[in-house]
Amino acid sequence: MLAQNGIPTAEDLARVRPTAERLARGPVAVAECFQNIPCDPCYHSCKRQAIKPFADINDRPQVDHDQCNGCGMCLMRCPGLAIFVIDHTYGETEALVKLPYEFLPLPNEGDVVDAVNRAGKVVGEARVEKVQSGAKLDGTSVVWLSVPKDLSMEVRHFKIREVR
Amino acid sequence: MKQTEICIVGGGPAGLTAALKAAALGAAVTLIDRNDYLGGQLIKQTHRFFGSKQQRASERGINIARELAAAVQNEERITVLTGATVLGYYKDGVITVEQNEQYLKIKPQKIIMATGGAEKSLAFPNNDLPGIYGAGAVQTLVNVYGVKPGNRVLMVGAGNIGVIVSYQLLQAGVEVAAIIEAAPAIGAYWVHASKVVRAGVPIYTGHTIKRAWGEKEVEGATIIRLDGKWQPVPGSEKDLDVDVICLSVGLSPLTELLWQAGCRMRFVPELGGHVPLRNELLETSVPGIYVAGDVSGIEEASAAMMEGALAGLNAAKALGYDAPDFAQQRDNIIKELAELRSGPVGEKIRNGLVKAGLA
Incomplete structure (x- = not known):
C-alpha cells in the first residue's frame, strides 16, 4: 500500500486511469496523486480547464480526460512529479510515456534504456524519443519514452544502461 | 549600543x-x-x-x-x-x-x-560512529558544499525530510540502501515517497535501527521490524552494508x-x-x-x-x-x-x- 511502501495499488490506479477508449484517441494526462495535500499548481497550469476547480487547496486533481489533450503543462508544474502523459496513438505496438526526470546525465534521444515501474523494478526496455529540458522547465526535464503498449500504465521511470 | x-x-x-x-x-x-x-x-x-x-x-x-x-x-x-x-x-x-x-x-x-x-537524534548502540549524520546536515554537505557524505546510505525516518534528502542523495550519485520508518505509515507526502521508490529505494515502515557497526567508522547497520506495539520482533533483524546513516527523526x-x-x-x-x-x-x-x-x-x-x-x-x-x-x-x-x-x-x-x- 502507498502509505506503507510508497507504491500505489491497482485500486489507487484504477481511480485515475483513462478509459481504453480515451487512451486510443491520443495523448492524455494521468495524475497519480492520491493524497489530500495542500498543493494546487496542476489546476492553475491547465489551459483547458480539464482539471476540475479546487474548492480547497487540499483537493486532489480530478482530470476530465475528455477535456484533456495531453499537452503536458500540468506534468511540468507538478511539484510531486506525479503527473504523466500517455499516448497510445504513437505507434502500432508502442505507446509514448512522457515522464518528469530530475537526474543527470540526461539520456540521449535514441538511447535504449531499462524501463522501470513504480516499485523501482525493471520491467522491459524503452527507447528515448525526446528529451525536453531548458530554463523554462526549471530543472525538471521531460523524457519521452516509447514502450510496448501493454507497459504504458506500468513504466514510470527508467535507468540509463551502464556502458562498460 | x-x-x-x-x-x-x-x-x-x-x-x-x-x-x-x-x-x-x-x-x-x-x-x-x-x-x-x-x-x-x-x-x-x-x-x-x-x-x-x-x-x-x-x-x-x-x-x-x-x-x-x-x-x-x-x-x-x-x-x-x-x-x-x-x-x-x-x-x-x-x-x-x-x-x-x-x-x-x-x-x-x-x-x-x-x-x-x-534536528533531533536517536539513541542506539554506536550512534557516535563517524558516518552518522542528521539528514539536514547531509543535505547541507551535498547541496551547499557539493560533498558526498559516503557511498551507500541508510535513511532513518520517512518523513518529508528523510524522503526528500534520500532523493537528493540519489541526484548526487549516492546510493540509498533503504529508508526505514518506525511508524506504521510513511509520514512524507506520498508523491515524494513514490518518486524515491520508483528510483529504486525501498521504504520499510514498521522498522527501526537496532545498532550501527564498524571499527572506526560506520561499516553497516542492523535494522529490525517492530510489531503493532512498537516492540522489536526477535529474529527479524537484517544487516545493511552502508557507510552512512542519516537520522531524520524530526x-x-x-x-x-x-x-x-x-x-x-x-x-x-x-x-x-x-x-x-x-x-x-x-x-x-x-x-x-x-x-x-x-x-x-x-x-x-x-x-x-x-x-x-x-x-x-x-x-x-x-x-x-x-x-x-x-x-x-x-x-x-x-x-x-x-x-x-x-x-x-x-x-x-x-x-x-x-x-x-x-x-
Missing part, C-alpha cells in the same frame, strides 16, 4: 519575509543571521515546493531564497548582519551579538525571533533566546517540543517579542514565510506604521495560512496550535 526599530533573529524563510513586510510598512529593521548567507534551510531545498500559486508552489526553495535575500539586500531600511550570532537577551531589552570577534549590543523596540529548529524548535527572555513556554509534541505561547498577532507573553517559523512550531517553509510576513506586519504596526491596505494584507495571509493547514496533513499542526495559544 546600536538602536533599531525591529530586530529579527534568523534570516531563513520566516526572518526574510518578516524583514521585507516590516520594512515595506516603513520600519527600520536589523536582520541577524549566524551563517555567512541569508536564506536559512531554503538554500538547500532544490525540490519544488507544494502549496498554492500565491505561496510560490512549484518553485524551488533555493530560488525563493535567492529572490528573498536579494530583495532584503536591496531594501535600504533593512540592515543585514551575517556571520553574526545572537548571544543573549537581557532584561532591559538589549540583544548581544558576536560578529567578526566583535561584541555588539543592540537595543530594538520590537524583536522577531525566527531562529528555526534543530526537528525541535530552537528556543533558547525565548527561554532567556522569560517567554511562557509549553511542551507541545505536535509542534516538535517546547514552543512559546503566542497570541493571534504572533506576539509572545513578553510584550514586543514576536515569533515566526519553526521556532514557534515545526512546520513547512511555506508556513514559515507566511508567519514571518504576519509577524513583520504586526511588529511594524505596533510601532505606528501603517498602510491603506494593511487589514487586507494581513487578512489575506491569515486566510492562506489557514487553508494551507486545513487538510488532513495539517491536522497535527492544528491540534498543536490550539495548545500554543496565549489566553
Whole structure:
C-alpha cells in the first residue's frame, strides 16, 4: 500500500486511469496523486480547464480526460512529479510515456534504456524519443519514452544502461 | 549600543519575509543571521515546493531564497548582519551579538525571533560512529558544499525530510540502501515517497535501527521490524552494508533566546517540543517579542514565510506604521495560512496550535 511502501495499488490506479477508449484517441494526462495535500499548481497550469476547480487547496486533481489533450503543462508544474502523459496513438505496438526526470546525465534521444515501474523494478526496455529540458522547465526535464503498449500504465521511470 | 526599530533573529524563510513586510510598512529593521548567507534551510531545498500559486508552489526553495535575500539586500531600511550570532537577551531589552570577534549590543523596540529548529537524534548502540549524520546536515554537505557524505546510505525516518534528502542523495550519485520508518505509515507526502521508490529505494515502515557497526567508522547497520506495539520482533533483524546513516527523526524548535527572555513556554509534541505561547498577532507573553517559523512550531517553509510576513506586519504596526491596505494584507495571509493547514496533513499542526495559544 502507498502509505506503507510508497507504491500505489491497482485500486489507487484504477481511480485515475483513462478509459481504453480515451487512451486510443491520443495523448492524455494521468495524475497519480492520491493524497489530500495542500498543493494546487496542476489546476492553475491547465489551459483547458480539464482539471476540475479546487474548492480547497487540499483537493486532489480530478482530470476530465475528455477535456484533456495531453499537452503536458500540468506534468511540468507538478511539484510531486506525479503527473504523466500517455499516448497510445504513437505507434502500432508502442505507446509514448512522457515522464518528469530530475537526474543527470540526461539520456540521449535514441538511447535504449531499462524501463522501470513504480516499485523501482525493471520491467522491459524503452527507447528515448525526446528529451525536453531548458530554463523554462526549471530543472525538471521531460523524457519521452516509447514502450510496448501493454507497459504504458506500468513504466514510470527508467535507468540509463551502464556502458562498460 | 546600536538602536533599531525591529530586530529579527534568523534570516531563513520566516526572518526574510518578516524583514521585507516590516520594512515595506516603513520600519527600520536589523536582520541577524549566524551563517555567512541569508536564506536559512531554503538554500538547500532544490525540490519544488507544494502549496498554492500565491505561496510560490512549484518553485524551488533555493530560488525563493535567492529572490528573498536579494530583495532584503536591496531594501535600504533593512540592515543585514551575517556571520553574526545572537548571544543573549537581557532584561532591559538589549540583544548581544558576536560578529567578526566583535561584541555588539543592540537595543530594538520590537524583536522577531525566527531562529528555526534543530534536528533531533536517536539513541542506539554506536550512534557516535563517524558516518552518522542528521539528514539536514547531509543535505547541507551535498547541496551547499557539493560533498558526498559516503557511498551507500541508510535513511532513518520517512518523513518529508528523510524522503526528500534520500532523493537528493540519489541526484548526487549516492546510493540509498533503504529508508526505514518506525511508524506504521510513511509520514512524507506520498508523491515524494513514490518518486524515491520508483528510483529504486525501498521504504520499510514498521522498522527501526537496532545498532550501527564498524571499527572506526560506520561499516553497516542492523535494522529490525517492530510489531503493532512498537516492540522489536526477535529474529527479524537484517544487516545493511552502508557507510552512512542519516537520522531524520524530526526537528525541535530552537528556543533558547525565548527561554532567556522569560517567554511562557509549553511542551507541545505536535509542534516538535517546547514552543512559546503566542497570541493571534504572533506576539509572545513578553510584550514586543514576536515569533515566526519553526521556532514557534515545526512546520513547512511555506508556513514559515507566511508567519514571518504576519509577524513583520504586526511588529511594524505596533510601532505606528501603517498602510491603506494593511487589514487586507494581513487578512489575506491569515486566510492562506489557514487553508494551507486545513487538510488532513495539517491536522497535527492544528491540534498543536490550539495548545500554543496565549489566553
